[in-house]
Amino acid sequence: MKSFTDGMQYLDAQFKKLELPDTHYTDIEFEECLFEDCDFSRAKFKQCKFINCDFIRCNLSLIDLTGSKLFGATFQESKLIGVDWTKATWPVYHLDFELKFQRCILNDSSFFGLTLNELIADACKLHEVDFREGDFRKSTLSGCDFTHSLFMNTNLENVDFSESTDFAINVLENKVKGARFSRYEASSLLELLGIELVD
Template sequence: MSDSFTGEDWYGEELVDRVFTEATFSDVDLTEATTRGVVFDRCTFHNCRFNASTHVSTAFIAADFRRCSFFDATLEGCKLDGSVFSECVLRPLKVAGGSWRSVTLRGANLAGLDLSGLDLRDADLSMADLTGAALRDARLDGAAVREAVLVRADLRGASLGGVDLREARLEETRLDLPGAVHLAEVYGAVVEP
């Protein structure tokens, strides 16, 4: 039987090396909480507050986040592979590395976030607002960017294999030479030395 936590106050709690599997968290206050080496495997978070919380080397694997607030939270070296975010507050948010493979952030407001070096392979960023976001050296191979706003975003050094930038809104988007070549090839150009 899976654990269920409803309306609990975990304000400022410190969780270390815990494992939660298929647990449900509803209206749980994790404001200023700290997790280190914790694994949340296929857990559901609804209406939870992660405001000003810090998560270090914590894994949220295939988690379902709905109407959660991560205002001023820190995610350092965290694994969010396969997780889905719906109607969540994700700004401001500090991200330092980690793996967000196949994460779903459809329509998310990620404007101005520094996601440099993040592994976002196969992520769904459709309709996400990445205005002014830093994606330097991020791994974006296979990511969906349909109707994503990449205005003034920094994609220098990002790997873009299989990414169709024609589906995104690009204005003043910063690309390095390999990124510019990729964009030209997406539009049908033949790039020769």
């Protein structure tokens, strides 16, 4: 297969080494599909559905998901730079969309205002990612690099930040009750309050 067909349904299909940058698709449903070593950079998937799909070593940078729905999607060792996740459709009757990112690069992305409880990001790069106004309760964001990422009015209750680094989270401007941080990195939370730590 060299491309997809608009309006089609793909069930339990495997797509390997597809090179489809800058392509446009509409109203396609993918369920239980595997995407491996594919390039969908700058592609547009509008009004599509990705249900229980796995993306392994794919390039999804600057992908446009306007009006699309994702549930149970797993991304492994993939590039998702500059993705505006707010363009996708996130039904209000769901709080947990079972999204999982493992060893991915999500720099310059936006989750502004989204409710994505129990989101999983493991050993990911999350530089300059916008988490403001979002609700990420009970998420696992461990082993990640949050350099210059934005948190403001963000619900981070019971989030596991263990082994994560370089976050700037003001505990007065975000909900952090029950959140877990590595002991050394937790000191940065106090520095934002103007508290000086001494040995």
